[in-house]
Amino acid sequence: MAMAKPHKTPRTILLLGSRGLLGNTLLPALRQTFESVRCMDRAELNLANPGQVEKVLTGVDFDLLVNAAGYTAVDDCEINERLAYLVNSDAPAILAKIAAAKGAQMVQFSTDYVFDGGAFLPYKEGDPANPISIYGKSKCAGEIGVLAADSRHLVVRLSWLFGPGRTAFPGWVLRKAVADGRVSIVSDKSASPTFAPDLANWLIALLLSDKFTGGMVHLCNSGVCTWKDYGEEVLRCAVKTGLLKEMVPVHPLKLTDLPGLTAARPLYSALDTTHFSQITGVTPRPWQDAVAEHVTYLSRLKY
Numbered sequence: 556m557a558m559a560k561p562h563k564t565p566r567t568i569l570l571l572g573s574r575g576l577l578g579n580t581l582l583p584a585l586r587q588t589f590e591s592v593r594c595m596d597r598a599e600l601n602l603a604n605p606g607q608v609e610k611v612l613t614g615v616d617f618d619l620l621v622n623a624a625g626y627t628a629v630d631d632c633e634i635n636e637r638l639a640y641l642v643n644s645d646a647p648a649i650l651a652k653i654a655a656a657k658g659a660q661m662v663q664f665s666t667d668y669v670f671d672g673g674a675f676l677p678y679k680e681g682d683p684a685n686p687i688s689i690y691g692k693s694k695c696a697g698e699i700g701v702l703a704a705d706s707r708h709l710v711v712r713l714s715w716l717f718g719p720g721r722t723a724f725p726g727w728v729l730r731k732a733v734a735d736g737r738v739s740i741v742s743d744k745s746a747s748p749t750f751a752p753d754l755a756n757w758l759i760a761l762l763l764s765d766k767f768t769g770g771m772v773h774l775c776n777s778g779v780c781t782w783k784d785y786g787e788e789v790l791r792c793a794v795k796t797g798l799l800k801e802m803v804p805v806h807p808l809k810l811t812d813l814p815g816l817t818a819a820r821p822l823y824s825a826l827d828t829t830h831f832s833q834i835t836g837v838t839p840r841p842w843q844d845a846v847a848e849h850v851t852y853l854s855r856l857k858y
């Protein structure tokens with residue numbers, strides 16, 4: 556007897572940026588849930604070339620456009636301001652208009668770097684943005700362009716993304732620990748880490764929710780930590796998995812001690828996810844649990 560195919564939600568999705576840290580986790584998760592997911596990467600659709608975007612997408616059929624592409628090199632954005640605005644602001648606004656004209660919804664990803672970092676409590680969606688870097692300014696302009704095109708479009712702000720695929724902070728900490736036997740990490744900057752596989756599940760929960768009609772949503776794991784707390788947790792988990800024999804010393808740094816940072820960064824940019832929980836009934840798990848899962852994965856790979 557033929558096996559019944561698992562039921563998938565009938566949506567036709569176009570995913571941009573599927574080779575990035577977020578996109579490479581979103582792709583299998585979306586494919587598991589939705590009937591059709593097609594990817595277009597930089598070679599097929601260069602977001603730095605707005606004229607090309609309209610030409611390429613005119614003949615492409617989709618009812619949901621997920622844009623996980625972005626110019627994410629925060630310091631490089633200071634030098635390449637025009638490119639930052641093309642990719643992070645102009646292109647998303649054009650994509651949002653094309654999607655709206657097709658009657659399709661769009662998901663755009665944004666960042667905690669739209670805030671200036673002067674807060675003492677996690678930022679809510681309605682708190683005023685005041686970016687202090689070109690990256691933050693270009694992403695903020697992108698948010699505005701996307702939300703202006705259609706009220707059904709969704710902007711997801713996230714922070715300190717980590718997960719399988721491209722190397723992120725946990726992999727960097729482990730490499731430093733093994734190579735040098737000690738790590739120096741910034742201790743005066745705080746935010747909430749976001750585990751890409753968790754984010755994929757939360758996004759799908761939002762997309763499947765009847766209660767969600769569009770707008771801005773903050774998504775990250777629960778809890779707030781400094782970069783140093785985050786790094787120490789990675790190291791503790793690595794000791795538990797046997798990847799490290801023992802805890803290595805962690806030397807605290809100030810953000811201003813780091814050489815080569817051209818862009819200003821918010822010192823506090825934790826995100827409040829209450830709005831998401833109210834829509835979906837889902838509470839993000841603590842960042843420490845997500846780090847433990849990821850370090851177990853990295854240990855199997857020998858990071």
Ligand SMILES: NC(=O)c1ccc[n+]([C@@H]2O[C@H](COP(=O)([O-])OP(=O)(O)OC[C@H]3O[C@@H](n4cnc5c(N)ncnc54)[C@H](OP(=O)(O)O)[C@@H]3O)[C@@H](O)[C@H]2O)c1
Nearest residue numbers: 572574575576577597601602603624625627664666713716
């Ligand atoms: N990483 C974080 O900690 C973090 C935090 C907050 C928000 N976010 C947001 O989350 C989203 C995903 O970030 P990520 O960390 O997954 O980024 P990433 O790993 O740097 O990946 C970015 C993706 O965008 C693509 N891309 C860059 N320029 C492009 C262009 N001109 N045309 C077409 N594609 C282009 C890249 O293509 P190639 O594969 O060809 O390079 C890559 O696939 C972004 O919107 C970012 O602003 C990230």
